[in-house]
Amino acid sequence: MFRDETLRHIAQELVSVVKNSITVDWTVRENVRARMRVIIKRILRKYGYPPDKQEKAALTVLEQAEVLCQDWAKRN
Numbered sequence: 008m009f010r011d012e013t014l015r016h017i018a019q020e021l022v023s024v025v026k027n028s029i030t031v032d033w034t035v036r037e038n039v040r041a042r043m044r045v046i047i048k049r050i051l052r053k054y055g056y057p058p059d060k061q062e063k064a065a066l067t068v069l070e071q072a073e074v075l076c077q078d079w080a081k082r083n
Contacts, residue, residue, distance in 0.1 A: 017054050021047060025072045040069060 028043050047065040056064065 013054055017050065017056070020050050021068055024050065025068065025076065029072070029076055043069060043072075 024046050025043065028039070028046065044062075044065045047068050048061045051061050051064055052058070
């Protein structure tokens with residue numbers, strides 16, 4: 008479906024956006040999570056990610072961000 012290079016670009020852009028968008032309470036504030044979902048979907052759309060799979064992908068990105076980014080908010 009996607010080439011490795013395209014997936015790498017998507018991942019890099021997603022990490023950058025998520026890292027710059029988080030706040031201390033981002034995991035409990037639905038408005039912040041909703042804004043991040045919109046941004047994530049825009050990135051996926053930009054690279055031609057299938058529309059019917061964007062919602063699940065966005066939720067997966069947010070779940071992974073919760074696990075991996077716990078200390079990023081503390082640094083910002």
